[in-house]
Amino acid sequence: MIKLVATDLKMQFEHRTLFEAKHLHFCQGDVVHLRGDNGSGKSTLMKILAGIQTPTQGKIEAQGFQPGPWWRSDSLLGKALYLHQHPYLYDGSVEYNMTYALPAPLREQPDIKQRISESILHAELGHLLQQNATLLSGGERQRLAIARAYIMQPKLLMLDEPTSNMDKDSQQLVLNMIAKLKHQGTGLLISSHQSCELTQLCHQEWKIAQQQITTSANVTSSYQPLSTIASSQSEQTKQEQQYVSAN
């Protein structure tokens, strides 16, 4: 079973304890709502699980993944993909930004080509492919970031407030793509300080409150699935490249 296991986790900034947790399991197939007030530490926890940030204390193990290359000292990097709240985009076309992390030979594989086409369709980016990505609106940037993740189909994906500041239509597109990833077996950790349509996809909840992370399994997922589905720097980008090379 592919999973990340965190034990005796503690995060402090100077003398301020942000959160502690005895045990956290994030497994492929899990769909978890990470809940907590603004500033409670949701983004920090995701960055720790992505291997981008080091906790003050505790151990995080990646289990069930293929062994990384010998030159990678940090075994956590590249395991779970972290989608930043404000995705970093290169100064290049939307099309370039969608595929830059994929080595050229991979882009020619039929299944990858298929996923690229699907992601363009689902994210409704077809008319923007040649536009410079730095000129996209906030909602379009998020759609592009989700489209990149969709192409890579990670085993574990962490989404940081993925629909904040989006209009209804963009929210629906992103919701549909995330639902598709869920049904394809990607483990999802979705941060949101409140319940919304997106968090209704989740069947577990992790809550950060009073500096403790508590978990509850088997929250009922009330999402009605797929019948309606039509057919920053650089932490994120480095990570995506590492993700590709690690898988």
Ligand SMILES: Nc1ncnc2c1ncn2[C@@H]1O[C@H](COP(=O)(O)OP(=O)(O)OP(=O)(O)O)[C@@H](O)[C@H]1O
């Ligand atoms: N490198 C750092 N040094 C000091 N404090 C930090 C650092 N990174 C984050 N913090 C602080 O830790 C707290 C938690 O930040 P974080 O971004 O993880 O919260 P969040 O729950 O994701 O918030 P939001 O819902 O507003 O996005 C904040 O008060 C933030 O200022």
